[in-house]
Amino acid sequence: MALLPFASPVTNGIPQNGYVSGLPYRDFFKELGLRTFINAAGTYTSMTGSLMIPEVLEAYRYATKEYVMLDELQDKVGERIASLLGCEAATVTSGAASAITLGTAGVLTGPDPEKAAKLPHLENTGMKTEVIMQKAHYIDYAHAILNCGVKLVYVNTREELEQAINKNTAMYYFVNFLNYEGQIQWDEVLSVCQKHNIPTMIDCAADVPPVENLSKYIRMGFDMVCFSGGKGLRGPQSAGLLLGKKKFIDAARVSAPPRANTIGRGMKVNKEEILAMMVAIESYLTRDHEKELRMWEEQIGLINESLKPVEGVQTSVDVPLLANHVPTLNISWDVKKVKISGDRVKEILRNGHPSIEIAGGGENSVSITTWILVPGEERIVAGRITDILKKAAN
Secondary structure, eight states, rough: OOEEEEEEEEETEETTTOSSSSSEEEEEEEETOOOOEEEOOOOOOOTTTTOOHHHHHHHHHHHTTTTOOOHHHHHHHHHHHHHHTTTTTEEEEEHHHHHHHHHHHHHHHTTOHHHHHHHHOOSOOOOOOEEEEEEEOOOOGGGHTTTTTTTEEEEOHHHHHHHHTTTTEEEEEGGGGGGGGGOOOOHHHHHHHHHHHHHEEOTTTTOOOSHHHHHHHHHHHEEEEEEEESSTTTSOOEEEEEEEHHHHHHHTTSSSSTTTTSSSTTTTOOHHHHHHHHHHHHEEEEEOHHHHHHHHHHHHHHHHHTTTTTTEEOOOOOOOOOSSSEEEEEEEEOOTSSSOHHHHHHHHHHHSSSEEEEEEEEESSSEEOTSSSSSTHHHHHHHHHHHHHHHHHO
């Protein structure tokens, strides 16, 4: 059946009901009583990540029209992604957390499906039982490792790392955005773990951009690298990537769907997401990243300029060294001059028309990013937040 031209509203170049086949346009979120919003906060899972770009959407739609074997698709897409990123192997997962769980499972079980069926019960299996990480790197997402039944062993220094390694050590887990928080950084961790033949995994969930990060940590020597697909890559929010050494990626897939008797059975990735993730990588590698950065800087600059006339308001722009490496506008104020809290500013923006989400909060500050705004929305954000702070300053 021929697909009709787009006949629906367009946001960010993306038709809101996609390709249609004579069906009437439906505003599903409105039907459900849901408010959409302008996202000036960031790629938070709770805010449904980022918007897929048109070529990713087209790949997703394409995949809805035919059947393929899931493992064969993962094989071919994994080969394509690995060739693009210069690693031995890759697989599409259901988010970065799934990549962490499946990668850990693969280290524990190797290619043995009988061992995979026993996870997370490790007692009397002969499988290793401990994963090491720095105490300064602890994040709630480390629960993705605990899903496999292992114990997390925390260390602070190189000496403690050396002492913690024993016959039960399965892997070392490194959280990239906390590199500078810990006492043992990339090279030192790799040096120790490689000396003792301990596999290493690095969690880079939000570490795109910059584009070079997609290959950087493989080249650095990490055995497995985990990325989110629905943040800076602009793929499906529920997709992710596990990259690295072929023996670990192949072993991880032993616990992944369509295999049933495994801890990863609920981490299904459909054919649409797998194909869309491949296209997201292809697109991201060919994008004009310098042009995008200039646009983000200009958007931040416009909002920043709009706030300058408000007495008592201070602003600064920074780019985090690691993770969410994009311009961020930090806004604070003297509460004696601007009589409103950051939480109240967020509440007013959220409840206004259109609804706007920003980050930060608390007594007297908020923060704004523009990198996932639809171009033009920065003017709405600038006008609204400036108006709120001006009124609070009167």
